[in-house]
Amino acid sequence: MHAASTLVNREPDQLIAWAQAGPLSVTQFTRAVRHAAEQLHDRKFVFNLYANPVDYLLGFCASTLAGQCTLMPPNRLQKTLDDIRSDYPDSYFLGPEGSGGLDIRDCLTGADEPGIGGLDLPPIPDTQLTAIAFTSGSTGSPSPNLKYWRTLREGTLSNVAMMLRGIEGPVNMVSTVPPQHMWGLENSVLLPLFSDTSIAYQSPFYPQDLKDALQSFPAPRVLVSTPVHLATIAGSGLDFEPVKRVLCATAPLSLSLATAVESLFGGELLEVFGCTESGIIASRFRTREEEWTLADAFSLDVHSGHSIISAAHLPDEVRLQDIVEKTADQRFRWLGRHQDLVNIAGKRGSLVDLNRRLESIPGVVDGVMFFPTDEHKRLAALVVAPELGPADIREALRRQVEPAFLPRPIVKVDHLPRSATGKLTRKALLDLFERVKPGAGALP
Amino acid sequence: MSSQTEQESELAQLIVESLNLEDVEAGDIEPEALLFGDGLGLDSIDALEIALAISQKYGVQLKSEDEHMKETFRTLRSLNEFIQTNSTLARA
Numbered sequence: 001m002h003a004a005s006t007l008v009n010r011e012p013d014q015l016i017a018w019a020q021a022g023p024l025s026v027t028q029f030t031r032a033v034r035h036a037a038e039q040l041h042d043r044k045f046v047f048n049l050y051a052n053p054v055d056y057l058l059g060f061c062a063s064t065l066a067g068q069c070t071l072m073p074p075n076r077l078q079k080t081l082d083d084i085r086s087d088y089p090d091s092y093f094l095g096p097e098g099s100g101g102l103d104i105r106d107c108l109t110g111a112d113e114p115g116i117g118g119l120d121l122p123p124i125p126d127t128q129l130t131a132i133a134f135t136s137g138s139t140g141s142p143s144p145n146l147k148y149w150r151t152l153r154e155g156t157l158s159n160v161a162m163m164l165r166g167i168e169g170p171v172n173m174v175s176t177v178p179p180q181h182m183w184g185l186e187n188s189v190l191l192p193l194f195s196d197t198s199i200a201y202q203s204p205f206y207p208q209d210l211k212d213a214l215q216s217f218p219a220p221r222v223l224v225s226t227p228v229h230l231a232t233i234a235g236s237g238l239d240f241e242p243v244k245r246v247l248c249a250t251a252p253l254s255l256s257l258a259t260a261v262e263s264l265f266g267g268e269l270l271e272v273f274g275c276t277e278s279g280i281i282a283s284r285f286r287t288r289e290e291e292w293t294l295a296d297a298f299s300l301d302v303h304s305g306h307s308i309i310s311a312a313h314l315p316d317e318v319r320l321q322d323i324v325e326k327t328a329d330q331r332f333r334w335l336g337r338h339q340d341l342v343n344i345a346g347k348r349g350s351l352v353d354l355n356r357r358l359e360s361i362p363g364v365v366d367g368v369m370f371f372p373t374d375e376h377k378r379l380a381a382l383v384v385a386p387e388l389g390p391a392d393i394r395e396a397l398r399r400q401v402e403p404a405f406l407p408r409p410i411v412k413v414d415h416l417p418r419s420a421t422g423k424l425t426r427k428a429l430l431d432l433f434e435r436v437k438p439g440a441g442a443l444p
Numbered sequence: 445m446s447s448q449t450e451q452e453s454e455l456a457q458l459i460v461e462s463l464n465l466e467d468v469e470a471g472d473i474e475p476e477a478l479l480f481g482d483g484l485g486l487d488s489i490d491a492l493e494i495a496l497a498i499s500q501k502y503g504v505q506l507k508s509e510d511e512h513m514k515e516t517f518r519t520l521r522s523l524n525e526f527i528q529t530n531s532t533l534a535r536a
Contacts, residue, residue, distance in 0.1 A: 208506065236499050
């Protein structure tokens with residue numbers, strides 16, 4: 001019962017990456033991986049600091065081949081790295097020159113040297129702990145999700161079938177999502193290992209970066225992104241090379257943005273659904289489907305208000321933080337998130353916890369954080385605090401919560417529109433916010 | 445403490461409006477103070493918002509692969525200089 005499988009399940013002559021130095025074949029890449037694996041430090045855990053997806057892929061494969069587990073911090077704050085490192089002292093860093101990590105990129109350029117077996121890499125055991133993805137609570141204190149090789153491999157095979165379905169020929173992919181983010185790992189790192197996909201070395205941030213990147217490799221192109229990036233891209237006024245499919249995840253995407261993105265790229269937008277614990281589980285073509293289709297590998301049980309996901313390749317059942325309604329076998333409708341949970345820029349937090357922190361600031365009498373728009377980009381706060389200014393409140397919060405959760409604007413009010421039982425309805429909050437927000441004119 | 449030029453004040457207004465910086469007055473943004481990190485405390489989502497607003501108002505596209513982009517985004521002054529150098533829409 002000790003199943004194992006190959007690390008790079010590809011044909012030797014196919015391309016696996018559009019590296020900075022040019023196209024990279026599977027044979028060249030696997031040689032580089034073997035070479036790099038021999039140079040790693042002898043530790044159990046590794047932080048992969050490469051931002052270039054091709055370098056990250058090399059580091060990930062070399063570490064996995066060496067039996068090491070990749071630690072995926074939720075952000076790059078020094079404090080976060082220090083916190084995780086203190087829990088995993090048997091760890092080291094891989095990264096480019098200047099990052100303080102061991103740099104193995106040279107292995108990519110020496111990949112043409114004959115004599116080292118390429119594709120013939122030793123298999124990876126199903127039970128090998130391959131990665132730990134940390135999710136950050138609103139406090140920034142990271143909690144670990146263990147990813148075994150079987151989970152990553154079978155999850156990726158499921159993703160290939162769902163996300164790349166119907167695309168003819170080799171796929172050329174670019175991602176605006178950093179590879180050390182779970183959504184980035186799932187596409188730019190794992191898809192090239194199990195499908196005829198080449199990942200581009202660029203990690204475009206601004207729309208002009210994306211335009212340049214898309215010009216550097218041929219069709220069919222696939223773009224992996226998030227609503228925040230797509231909104232900036234769609235609003236940029238630039239035109240882009242055609243993209244066959246845009247894959248979008250991490251936050252709700254409006255129909256109007258999805259429509260704009262499809263007309264901009266001339267392709268289809270597939271919205272993808274998942275979480276760190278389960279991986280990607282479902283998708284829908286946003287402009288023509290309301291319901292989500294669950295991938296074949298997963299099953300969904302909804303009872304007593306809980307949505308439970310299970311799959312043969314997941315070590316445990318996963319309880320979703322979302323409220324869904326099953327409409328047919330392998331189909332569901334998304335009704336919302338459990339009230340308390342917020343997700344901003346891929347970071348997950350609890351509103352109850354954030355509000356407790358807000359209320360515990362000396363001088364704050366009452367206060368609440370909420371999303372003023374459907375796009376869920378920033379929280380806003382209404383605060384009763386006669387003696388404090390918005391800047392004082394922000395400063396006090398800044399010491400306790402992740403920057404992504406800092407509310408903006410922070411608006412002072414005389415009191416909150418609480419009901420007789422002390423409850424706040426979203427409607428009452430939005431009504432008050434409309435009257436008092438900056439630019440509303442009629443400040444009380 | 446140096447004061448904002450007319451162009452810088454216009455850009456400051458754009459930043460404050462596009463980011464909802466309600467507790468910052470556009471006129472109070474020090475031209476040489478850091479926009480990100482310890483200065484105004486902006487983050488990467490803000491950078492995207494500012495990039496969008498700038499592309500729409502000035503027709504200037506920001507690029508992270510440009511070696512100087514970090515310098516460009518450092519302060520109100522450096523950002524304005526970049527826009528004025530590259531803009532097709534901004535008036536002299």
